[in-house]
Amino acid sequence: MLFAVSRIARPTAAPVSKAIQARNMATLKEIQQRLKSVQNIEKITKSMKMIASTKVAKAQRGMEAARVFGSASKTLFTSAETKAGADDKVLLVASSSDRGLCGGIHSSVSKATRRAIVEMPEAELVILGDKAKAQLSRAVRKNIAITFNQIGKDMPSFEEAASVVDTIKANGIEFDTANIVYNKFISVVSYEADIIPAYSEATFKASPNFAMYEIEDDVLANLQEFSFANGLYWAMVEGHAAEMCSKRAAMENATKNAGEMIGKLTMTYNRGRQAVITNELIDIITGASAL
Template sequence: MFSRLSNSAARSATLQSRNYATLRDIETRLKSIKNIEKITNTMKIVASTRLGKADRAKTTARVYIANDREVYSHAETAPVEAEQKSNLLIVMSSDKGLCGSIHSQIAKAARLRTAELQGQTVDIVAIGDKVKAQLNRTHSSNLVLAFNGIGKETPTFSDAALISDEILKLGKEYTNVEVFYNKFATSVSFEPTKASVYDAKSIEESPALSQYELDQDAKVPETLAEYSLANAIYAGLADGYAAEISARRNAMDNASKNAGDMISKYSILYNRTRQAVITNELVDIITGASSLD
């Protein structure tokens, strides 16, 4: 009799110990998920706050680039055909993550364009650590320049001008310059976009450029080309920043919702396990009391 009681008590103690261990594991995991939810909610609020400023910068930059393109449209500017084509791809993202596929999509667009230009000289300028890391894995030989510190604050034209100056310091003449950036489409979507930038020779040979009253200076086309490059970079940075902030807000919103769902499931599991522990304790008490009778 005592043997049966001792065996029953041993099994009960083992089960009780297992339930307590499971309960502690669930409690620890539940606490971790709640902490993650707090972080993602905070990041969502921060992104929502920054989005208004990013949207205003994007709108301003689009006015800049629209006026720039209107001038060259009226001047009937077109790329100059060259036997030996040299291409420069300026690819923009940022240094920060946790914003969905926004960095991988623009890197993919740049890789596809590089494949299309196979057989020609292709140099790549990476703006942002995220796109630099992705392109460095597949096109390290094409990377000639990289910038970081991108995405911390709302982009300005001064930022774009500094980047443009560093690119010009490379001292290379390119027959084709293309800027790749994520264009803000809606609050829940973005579009990897390519924009071309005219070089000084293309501007100089524009058929209708004479309709504008320009100084008779040989450096005017070169100055216009430099300004256009800075404009294109500014537009890309501003649009990309707005797209990134919006994508991060959506990503953190989804993460918070998923964390909330997991908290609900683990709370139910915790309560059921706790109930099982209490039930087992009651069974032990009743069994012990019965054995004394």
């Protein structure tokens, strides 16, 4: 029995060593591009860390000055034994900023504000900063009365705090008690959400020890606005100091992670390059042996 045998032409396969070499070259090019990208990121994060470090000292000096004025207003209410009533109309002020790349500092204010709204569902909300606005708009949009941005871009000032209070008053937002939610500066690596209270004229006038001050009505109105702006300024400056420290820590960690990734990518690149050189040497030695 005869069998017809047909030959099928097949493309000649490339040598295994050359295929590996081409594949390694593509991989090496990708690693080199990734390495360059990570090195650029490291330069950026290192620069941002240096900028934040220069701002930390200035922010802490401003915070110490603001604490003196803020504690004076707080002592006034403490001496008068001013307290919020059970049926008081509450206004919540979330003090944050527009900047990112500073860890979870905005989430701290947002979470504390949400917890406060759970306890006081009817409370109106004023938000300072786009970051907190984006986080709170998803959960408590119906409570938001007014929002602010572009405040405290460099260092918060009392004029900015006073303008916020004037805007709140001009929009007809009334309250008996205002709770300012902010990040309390504890140390360069630690902060926590806290509340600074401010009170309306009627609430302060109803204090048990109010008579000892003998304040006239026209002066009382100015005092109420000043104490509200003072507490807001304190919250903004202390939150700014905590933000700068958090940003410096975040950029330091990012620079450290970039450095570790650069080391790993450099080692991978060197190993791949050594493999390519080894394959080339094998081809040369094999060709010489065949001759």
